[in-house]
Amino acid sequence: MTTIAELVLRRAGDSHRALLTDEQTWTWDEWVAECAARAGFLAGALRPGPPHVGVLLDNVPEYSFWLGAAALAGAVIVGINPTRRGAELHRDITHTDCQLIVTSDIYGPLLDGLNLTVPVLDVSQTTYHPAAPPEKEIRGKTGYLLLFTSGTTGAPKACWCSQGRLASISEVVAQRYALTADDVCYQAMPLFHSNALMTGWGPSLVAGAATALRPRFSASGFLPDVRRHSATYFNYVGKPLSYILATPEQPDDADNPLVRVFGNEAAPPDIERFAQRFGCTVDDGYGSTEGGAAVSRVAGMPPGALGVGTPGTAILDPETGAECAAARFDPHGHLINAEEAVGELVSRTAAAGFEGYYNNDEANAARLRDGIYWTGDLAYRDAEGFVYFAGRGHDWLRVDGENIAAAPVERIISRHPDVFLASVYGVPDPAVGDQCMVTLRLRAGAAFDAAAFGAWVDAQADLGPVWAPRFVRVVDELPLTETGKVVKRRLQAERWNVADVWWRPAKRGAFAPLTANEAAALDRQVAARAVLPSQGEPVQGLGDEPVDL
Numbered sequence: 084m085t086t087i088a089e090l091v092l093r094r095a096g097d098s099h100r101a102l103l104t105d106e107q108t109w110t111w112d113e114w115v116a117e118c119a120a121r122a123g124f125l126a127g128a129l130r131p132g133p134p135h136v137g138v139l140l141d142n143v144p145e146y147s148f149w150l151g152a153a154a155l156a157g158a159v160i161v162g163i164n165p166t167r168r169g170a171e172l173h174r175d176i177t178h179t180d181c182q183l184i185v186t187s188d189i190y191g192p193l194l195d196g197l198n199l200t201v202p203v204l205d206v207s208q209t210t211y212h213p214a215a216p217p218e219k220e221i222r223g224k225t226g227y228l229l230l231f232t233s234g235t236t237g238a239p240k241a242c243w244c245s246q247g248r249l250a251s252i253s254e255v256v257a258q259r260y261a262l263t264a265d266d267v268c269y270q271a272m273p274l275f276h277s278n279a280l281m282t283g284w285g286p287s288l289v290a291g292a293a294t295a296l297r298p299r300f301s302a303s304g305f306l307p308d309v310r311r312h313s314a315t316y317f318n319y320v321g322k323p324l325s326y327i328l329a330t331p332e333q334p335d336d337a338d339n340p341l342v343r344v345f346g347n348e349a350a351p352p353d354i355e356r357f358a359q360r361f362g363c364t365v366d367d368g369y370g371s372t373e374g375g376a377a378v379s380r381v382a383g384m385p386p387g388a389l390g391v392g393t394p395g396t397a398i399l400d401p402e403t404g405a406e407c408a409a410a411r412f413d414p415h416g417h418l419i420n421a422e423e424a425v426g427e428l429v430s431r432t433a434a435a436g437f438e439g440y441y442n443n444d445e446a447n448a449a450r451l452r453d454g455i456y457w458t459g460d461l462a463y464r465d466a467e468g469f470v471y472f473a474g475r476g477h478d479w480l481r482v483d484g485e486n487i488a489a490a491p492v493e494r495i496i497s498r499h500p501d502v503f504l505a506s507v508y509g510v511p512d513p514a515v516g517d518q519c520m521v522t523l524r525l526r527a528g529a530a531f532d533a534a535a536f537g538a539w540v541d542a543q544a545d546l547g548p549v550w551a552p553r554f555v556r557v558v559d560e561l562p563l564t565e566t567g568k569v570v571k572r573r574l575q576a577e578r579w580n581v582a583d584v585w586w587r588p589a590k591r592g593a594f595a596p597l598t599a600n601e602a603a604a605l606d607r608q609v610a611a612r613a614v615l616p617s618q619g620e621p622v623q624g625l626g627d628e629p630v631d632l
Contacts, residue, residue: 084222084223084247084250084251085223085247085250085251085254086154086221086222086223086225086246086247086250087154087227087246087249087250087285087288088154088155088157088219088221088225088246089221089250090154090250090253090288090289091115091118091151091154091155091216091288092115092155092216094111094112094114094115094288094291095111095112095115096112097110097111097112097115097264097291098110098111098112099111099264099291099293100267100293101113101114101291101293101294102114102144102147102293102294102296103267103293103294103295103296103312104143104144104295104296105311107144109144111291114147114148114151115151115216116213117144117148117151117211118148118150118151118152118154118155118216119152119155119213119214119215119216119217120152120211120212120213120214121148121149121151121152121211122151122152122153122155122156122214122216122217123211123212123214123215123217124152124211124212124214125152125153125156125158125183126156126217128182128183128202129156129158129182129183130182132180132182133159133180133182134156134157134158134159134182135158135159135161135179135180135181135182135229136149136153136158136159136160136161136181136182136183136184136185137161137163137175137176137179137181137183137184137185137201138160138161138162138163138184138185138186138274138275139163139165139184139185139186139187139190139193139194140165140185140186140187140190140206140274141165141189141273141298141299142270142271142273142274142279142296142297142298142299143187143296143298144296145185145187145206146274147274147284147294147296149185150274150280150284153227154221154227154246155216155217155219155221156217156219157217157219157220157221157225159226159227159228159229160227160228160229161175161176161179161181161228161229161241162228162229162230162231162273162274162275162276163175163176163184163231163275164231164239164273164275164564164565165190165193165275165565166564166565168193169197171238172193172194172197173197173198173199174238175231175239175241176197176199176201177199178241178441178442179229179241179441179442180442181201182201182202183201183202183203183204184199184201184202184203184204185204185206186203186204186205186206187205187206187207188205188207188208191203191205221246222246222247223245223246223247223248223250224245224246224247225245225246225247226243226245226246227244227245227246227249228243228244228249228277228280229241229242229243229244229441230242230244230275230276230277230280230372231275232372240440240443240446241440241441241442241443242277242372242373242438242439242440242441243438243439243440243441244277244280244372244438245438248374248436248438249280249281249285250285250289252281252285252374253281253285253286253288253289254286254289256281256282256285256286256289256345257286257287257289257290257292260286260316260343260345260366262286262287262289262290262292262316263290263291263292264290264291264292265292265315266287266290266292266293266315266316267292267293267294267295267312267313267314267315267316267340268283268284268286268287268292268293268294268295268314268315268316268317268318269295269297269308269309269312269314269316269317269341270283270284270287270294270295270296270297270318271297271299271300271301271305271308271317271319271323272300272318272319272320272323272566273299273300273565273566275565276320276565276566277372278318278319278320278346278347278566279318281372282318282345282346283318292316293312295308295312295314300323300326302323302326302327302329302330303330305323305327305330306327306330306336306339306361309339309340309341310339310340313340314340314341315340315341315342315343316341316342316343316344316345317341317343317344317345318344318345318346319344319345319346319349320346320347320348320566320567321348321563321566321567321568322348322349322504322563322567323346323349323567324344324346324349324350324353324354324357324365325349325350325353325503325504327357328353328356328357328360329503329526329527332360336360336361336362337360337361337362338362339361339362341361341362341363342363342364343363343364343365343366344357344358344363344364344365344366345365345366345367345368346365346366346367347367347368347369347370348367348567348568349365349367350494350497351386351387351494352497352498354367366379366380367380368380368389368390369389369390369470369472371458373436373437373438373450373456374433374436374437374438375430375433375436375437375450375456375458376392376393376395376396376428376429376430376433376456376458377392377393377396377430378390378391378392378393378396378428378470379391379393384469385465385467385469386416387416387471387491387494388465388469388470388471389462389469389470389471389472390469390470391468391469391470392428392430392464392468392470393430393432394432395430395431395432395433396428396429396430396431396470397428397429397430397431398424398425398426398427398428398429398462398463398464398470399426399427399429399455399457400426400427401426401427401457404453404455407423407424407425407426407463407464408420408423408424409424409464409465409466410424410463410464410465410466410471411424412465413545415544415545416544416545417544417545417546417547417550418463418491419547421463421473421485421486421487421488422485422486424463424464425461425462425463425473425486425488426461426462426463427457427458427459427460427461427462427476428458428460428461428462428470429455429456429457429458430455430456430458431454431455431456433456434451434454434455434456436456437450437451437456459475459476460472460473460474460475460476461473461474461475461476461478461479461488461490463488471490471491472490473488473489473490473491474488474489474490475489475571477571477572478490478507478508478571479509480507480508480509480517480518480519481509481516481517482509482512482516482517482518482519482549482550483516483549485549487519487549487550489507489508490507491550492507492519492521492546492550492552493505493506493507493521495543495545495546495550496521496523496540496546496552498543499536499539500526501525501526501529501531502523502524502525502526503523503524503525503526503527504523504524504561504569505521505522505523505524506521506522506561506569506571506574507519507520507521507552508520508521508522508571508574508575509575510554510575510578510579511578511609512609513605513608513609518553518554519550519551519552519553519554520552520553520554520555520556520574520578520579521552521554521555521556522555522556522557522558522561522574523555523556523557523558524557524558524559524560524561525557531555531557531583531585533555533585533593533594533595533596534593534594536555536594537587537592537593537594540552553586553587554579554584554585554586554597555584555585555586555594556574556579556581556583556584556585557583557585558583561574562574578606579597579602579605580602580606584596584597584602585597586601588601
């Protein structure tokens with residue numbers, strides 16, 4: 084089995100460009116030398132115990148060098164999310180038993196006051212001595228990465244990724260997109276996330292393609308960067324396509340070197356619009372950091388579908404383990420049997436590829452049950468075998484006695500011409516169960532027209548009356564993780580006790596502004612319920628947040 088260390092050493096002596104920034108360029112041979120120097124430093128810095136190195140950096144050259152150094156030294160990179168703060172940041176570092184934190188003067192102050200006993204290396208003030216690559220036995224199963232899940236529903240889990248698994252994934256992606264040494268891979272997704280490593284950095288290493296680093300994603304900077312670096316390939320996760328498409332359109336947008344784009348979680352209309360506007364192909368799929376179920380788009384698939392799953396993919400009832408019924412739709416495309424069709428997306432063949440979570444036996448047991456890999460994501464499948472995403476494990480709503488999945492409702496509301504992003508979730512019904520609430524971020528220049536929005540909602544033939552939102556909140560920005568996933572638990576906690584909330588007092592008819600007195604009355608009614616069902620609580624067995632490729 085190929086290892087990342089082998090792939091790094093293959094680049095020694097290679098004079099092709101390896102790493103590009105606005106200020107500097109490194110050849111592959113120069114890049115290997117930088118990695119070897121840091122690997123030599125690691126050899127003297129690591130103590131007995133887990134060789135875990137936390138990296139708290141933006142997408143800067145040092146991050147790339149330390150990825151190579153850890154591979155050569157047999158160390159494990161712990162990608163630390165720089166948006167985490169205080170106790171959460173302390174937990175990430177201590178939970179993964181980091182021996183060393185690699186950071187810079189930008190993020191070093193985040194560690195102040197955390198009472199860490201871990202040495203901190205400021206790369207902006209450190210020099211390294213040239214060194215030959217360490218003579219260390221590296222195998223395919225040698226640990227390499229601890230990748231945190233997004234943490235949209237709770238504390239992030241640290242997922243193992245060995246050198247062999249990352250190398251194998253990288254080889255597949257490089258081959259699938261025919262990457263060569265002539266390509267330039269534009270890397271704006273954060274390097275602490277699996278998407279950047281598995282669909283960007285790793286494949287570029289396999290192919291000997293250059294990586295153009297952007298410290299942090301910028302929608303306005305995307306096209307100038309692509310042109311400046313002659314980027315031919317771009318990987319993404321979450322909403323970047325939406326943000327790029329929201330920038331002012333220019334007649335020469337398609338005049339750029341970009342050829343292919345690969346990612347996941349883009350809205351279907353954005354996939355088509357992006358490809359047409361920028362003159363490239365866009366391939367969007369579903370996958371996970373853990374290496375579980377995968378779903379790929381295919382030609383001719385129905386609107387709204389994710390695509391077709393790999394062999395072994397199934398939709399199972401998490402309580403009984405039985406196969407869910409095929410989805411049925413009314414003439415307008417509305418899912419009419421959600422309760423029997425929506426289940427958990429699983430793989431009967433991917434369990435062997437799951438390498439586990441670090442220091443989390445409970446999460447490992449939840450992910451692997453009865454020899455099956457359970458993704459924690461909701462989905463349904465039609466009679467032709469096309470898979471549809473129905474939301475995260477926590478994205479069930481129980482409205483008027485009916486189970487509703489959030490993702491189909493979000494897809495419908497996102498069709499509104501003024502809606503940029505829509506996030507659907509459950510808030511408590513004053514009587515029992517949930518009510519549907521949606522938080523909207525509107526497109527630039529748009530204003531929320533309550534009457535027009537209500538009429539539009541009622542006119543959507545595929546939006547059943549139970550699916551229609553009772554509450555609407557409008558925000559300038561949605562709370563997002565670093566990779567663009569909406570943190571719904573924050574929205575659920577805030578409920579209607581914020582500004583710019585509209586509601587339908589009678590569940591139908593016009594939306595009206597929710598007053599402070601009405602919000603307080605709703606809170607009193609909810610508090611008075613004899614039994615308080617949890618807000619948006621997942622169906623039993625679907626409690627873990629998902630992770631994405």
